[in-house]
Amino acid sequence: MRMASDRYQDANATMSTWAIARRLPRTLGRAVRLGWATDHRAVLSLAACQGAAALLTAIALAATTRVLAGLFTGDVLAGLQGRAGALAVLCIALSGRYLFDAAARAAAARLAPKVVREADLRVIAASTAAELAAYEDPDFENARQAAADGADKTRDLILDTQLLTSAAAQIVAAAAVVAALHPAVLGLLLLAAAPCAWGAVRAARIEHDAHHRNLGDSRLRNVFRSYTTEQATADEVRAGTMADFLTNQYQIISSRLEDEQLAATRKALTVRGIGDALTALATAAAWAALVLLVSTGRIELAAAGAAAFALRTASAALSTTVRAGAGLFRTSLAVGDWHRFLAVAGPWTARRGTARIPETGPEVISVNDAAFTYPGTDRPALSDINLDLKRGEVVALVGENGSGKTTLAKLLTGLYLPTGGSVHWDGIDLAQADPATVYRHLGLVPQDYTRWPLDARANIHLGQPRPAGDPAIHAAAEASGADAVIAQLPKGLDTSLARSWWGGHDLSGGQWQRLAIARAFYRDAPVLVMDEPTAALDARAEHRIFTRLKSLAAGRATLFITHRLANARLADRIVVLEGGRVIETGTYDELLQRGAGSTFYEMLQLQEGA
Numbered sequence: 023m024r025m026a027s028d029r030y031q032d033a034n035a036t037m038s039t040w041a042i043a044r045r046l047p048r049t050l051g052r053a054v055r056l057g058w059a060t061d062h063r064a065v066l067s068l069a070a071c072q073g074a075a076a077l078l079t080a081i082a083l084a085a086t087t088r089v090l091a092g093l094f095t096g097d098v099l100a101g102l103q104g105r106a107g108a109l110a111v112l113c114i115a116l117s118g119r120y121l122f123d124a125a126a127r128a129a130a131a132r133l134a135p136k137v138v139r140e141a142d143l144r145v146i147a148a149s150t151a152a153e154l155a156a157y158e159d160p161d162f163e164n165a166r167q168a169a170a171d172g173a174d175k176t177r178d179l180i181l182d183t184q185l186l187t188s189a190a191a192q193i194v195a196a197a198a199v200v201a202a203l204h205p206a207v208l209g210l211l212l213l214a215a216a217p218c219a220w221g222a223v224r225a226a227r228i229e230h231d232a233h234h235r236n237l238g239d240s241r242l243r244n245v246f247r248s249y250t251t252e253q254a255t256a257d258e259v260r261a262g263t264m265a266d267f268l269t270n271q272y273q274i275i276s277s278r279l280e281d282e283q284l285a286a287t288r289k290a291l292t293v294r295g296i297g298d299a300l301t302a303l304a305t306a307a308a309w310a311a312l313v314l315l316v317s318t319g320r321i322e323l324a325a326a327g328a329a330a331f332a333l334r335t336a337s338a339a340l341s342t343t344v345r346a347g348a349g350l351f352r353t354s355l356a357v358g359d360w361h362r363f364l365a366v367a368g369p370w371t372a373r374r375g376t377a378r379i380p381e382t383g384p385e386v387i388s389v390n391d392a393a394f395t396y397p398g399t400d401r402p403a404l405s406d407i408n409l410d411l412k413r414g415e416v417v418a419l420v421g422e423n424g425s426g427k428t429t430l431a432k433l434l435t436g437l438y439l440p441t442g443g444s445v446h447w448d449g450i451d452l453a454q455a456d457p458a459t460v461y462r463h464l465g466l467v468p469q470d471y472t473r474w475p476l477d478a479r480a481n482i483h484l485g486q487p488r489p490a491g492d493p494a495i496h497a498a499a500e501a502s503g504a505d506a507v508i509a510q511l512p513k514g515l516d517t518s519l520a521r522s523w524w525g526g527h528d529l530s531g532g533q534w535q536r537l538a539i540a541r542a543f544y545r546d547a548p549v550l551v552m553d554e555p556t557a558a559l560d561a562r563a564e565h566r567i568f569t570r571l572k573s574l575a576a577g578r579a580t581l582f583i584t585h586r587l588a589n590a591r592l593a594d595r596i597v598v599l600e601g602g603r604v605i606e607t608g609t610y611d612e613l614l615q616r617g618a619g620s621t622f623y624e625m626l627q628l629q630e631g632a
């Protein structure tokens with residue numbers, strides 16, 4: 023089993039290194055914009071300190087060459103005395119430069135975490151704004167994972183940018199001095215840096231491409247790792263004696279990842295080695311040229327010391343620039359992933375229209391010839407669905423596993439839009455409605471409800487307390503049977519249920535489900551949808567929910583999915599799904615009267631052991 027690499031990898035592989043390198047200015051622009059969005063002052067102080075450090079570097083270098091030229095006049099003492107001013111300027115400029123450099127690093131360090139937060143917030147915003155169906159698209163998921171890494175790398179983007187601009191400032195200063203001595207030496211020096219830069223950039227590209235090829239496997243390995251070690255699966259792992267199997271899977275994927283990484287590292291090291299060797303040769307040539315220029319009298323001996331110093335400074339600054347540039351290139355690839363996710367998520371953003379569902383919620387939900395096919399699949403999960411759900415009515419949705427019940431519930435609630443046909447709330451097509459105005463009318467108990475690591479109160483109000491305060495929470499808890507759960511908690515509603523994090527309390531599966539139901543009731547929404555709401559409840563708790571459902575459902579459009587067919591008795595209407603189609607509808611009694619010809623009747627007979 024191997025996860026397919028993502029589409030980005032294929033597109034990226036065809037892009038030349040030069041084309042990617044050309045994106046560097048854009049990446050730098052992004053760094054500046056992100057920084058500006060989070061902390062204007064830090065960006066300004068970073069730029070000011072960096073500028074001041076560059077200026078002082080140039081001044082120090084110019085002063086150094088003057089001092090060195092004095093040393094080569096023959097009389098060292100007299101030469102130095104004559105250049106006492108230059109010496110003083112050198113000392114002041116050097117100290118100032120180190121101070122400004124340190125201040126620039128401090129500003130970058132202050133800015134970097136804020137930029138990471140901002141980048142991550144944009145990933146969060148793009149994810150939550152996306153259509154739910156986006157999560158079914160592997161490209162969206164891979165891009166989302168790469169974006170999380172990329173957002174983290176924006177920290178390096180700031181630090182690399184700071185390092186690069188600092189090194190570049192040194193180069194400009196040193197290059198000016200070298201060029202003043204003889205332009206040919208500067209040309210040679212720049213030429214010498216080229217192979218090293220090429221090797222470093224190419225190696226960064228090879229390593230990043232390998233990282234991308236491995237994204238799918240990395241995701242899979244993380245899943246195996248967490249399933250093997252986390253509490254939620256710990257019982258199955260032990261009871262199923264699965265530890266060896268899972269560890270083996272982990273090792274198989276790890277070996278594949280390591281092979282891929284090793285091959286990439288070998289390739290990258292070779293490329294980098296070739297670049298470095300060529301640079302060493304070219305640097306030697308630059309030094310030889312300097313010797314030649316001095317020996318042929320094209321540069322005076324007095325200036326030779328200064329020239330050697332400037333050459334040394336320039337080549338050191340060049341090598342720092344190349345390293346910083348390659349680092350920035352690598353970072354820019356990762357940050358490009360972050361940016362790419364925002365682009366991938368863009369078309370998935372729920373832009374359905376501006377129609378607003380009225381404040382009072384819908385009176386009728388109607389499904390018209392609706393069909394739904396999951397992204398990346400060929401077989402429709404639902405076809406030819408026609409259904410009405412009215413306010414004040416309770417509908418039970420039943421059918422075998424995989425018949426399409428959960429998918430239909432997601433269409434009715436606007437969580438998915440049909441891929442064919444339409445769903446209307448009071449005549450408003452949900453494809454044209456502002457999703458926020460739809461969702462606020464929903465009370466939903468999903469099949470896989472979440473155990474939020476919050477206190478009991480927040481587990482019910484989910485950060486949206488109603489003006490009625492705790493009495494409304496207690497009323498919802500009472501209706502769902504969660505009141506008995508809360509009564510047992512040492513601090514009642516204040517008890518933390520985030521046991522794995524801060525040592526709070528944990529609940530049983532059924533107790534969590536009671537909270538999940540309470541949370542749907544608490545929203546007091548006109549549309550109530552419950553997907554197997556009592557699957558984990560004991561008989562008494564289940565009975566309590568269903569005997570109260572009628573009064574709770576008064577004034578709401580209620581739909582519940584259940585496999586315990588006897589519960590469907592209290593529904594006003596039962597809808598039976600099979601293979602993604604509605605095959606029967608009717609009241610409980612009507613369906614039973616159909617006898618052996620009715621699927622519902624047959625299923626009920628099986629369940630009751632008749």
Ligand SMILES: Nc1ncnc2c1ncn2[C@@H]1O[C@H](COP(=O)(O)OP(=O)(O)OP(=O)(O)O)[C@@H](O)[C@H]1O
Pocket residue numbers: 158396399403421422423424425426427428429430
């Ligand atoms: N995320 C998905 N991607 C692709 N196909 C899916 C996805 N979720 C469900 N399906 C397919 O859609 C069909 C309907 O699934 P759905 O979950 O709606 O069934 P269900 O009736 O709710 O089943 P159950 O009773 O087991 O909860 C099934 O064939 C299933 O394989």
